[in-house]
Amino acid sequence: AQRVTQPEKLLSVFKGAPVELKCNYSYSGSPELFWYVQYSRQRLQLLLRHISRESIKGFTADLNKGETSFHLKKPFAQEEDSAMYYCALSSYNTDKLIFGTGTRLQVFP
């Protein structure tokens, strides 16, 4: 079955510290992986997708098929990164997103 696991509900760091939000998935085929972010009182928005291989707001994520992971990383966290982060996957034959339970990132000054 398709599944996305985010083991951490809450991650708290100080400004300038490195951040890694973990995401593991289970899927038998070739999924497409995403990171969505929800800032306070704002809508869900796409942060990254693995096929674009971009760095957005200093965040990167590498798809590791061997470990079935898509961890989100940033070397130096900023206070404005505080938000809810959801890892999600979709498959080739359907666009529906399967979300993880989300990780709340708190960056303290």
Next chain:
Amino acid sequence: AAGVIQSPRHLIKEKRETATLKCYPIPRHDTVYWYQQGPGQDPQFLISFYEKMQSDKGSIPDRFSAQQFSDYHSELNMSSLELGDSALYFCASSGAGERGDEQYFGPGTRLTVT
């Protein structure tokens, strides 16, 4: 730029009542998705439409139905409401029918069933 619009933003209903949630996609987007997010839970896919036809179906109760109209807006109809239907209902839209195209989310409708 225009974003996905959902109405109403908040809705309070009693058990066994009906509710209708509306979603207006980004102009020229032809695909609409509905997700339900219960308290402290991840968003769960309910149903999607492409060019006014149902394209995929998730864990949507039989009490719920949805459709996409000729102007591409979509409505989620919920009948015989139960307390467990209290949740945030997100709508998302994507364009051009291209697989894997980015989904843009609306602000959600918070439904409270009392």
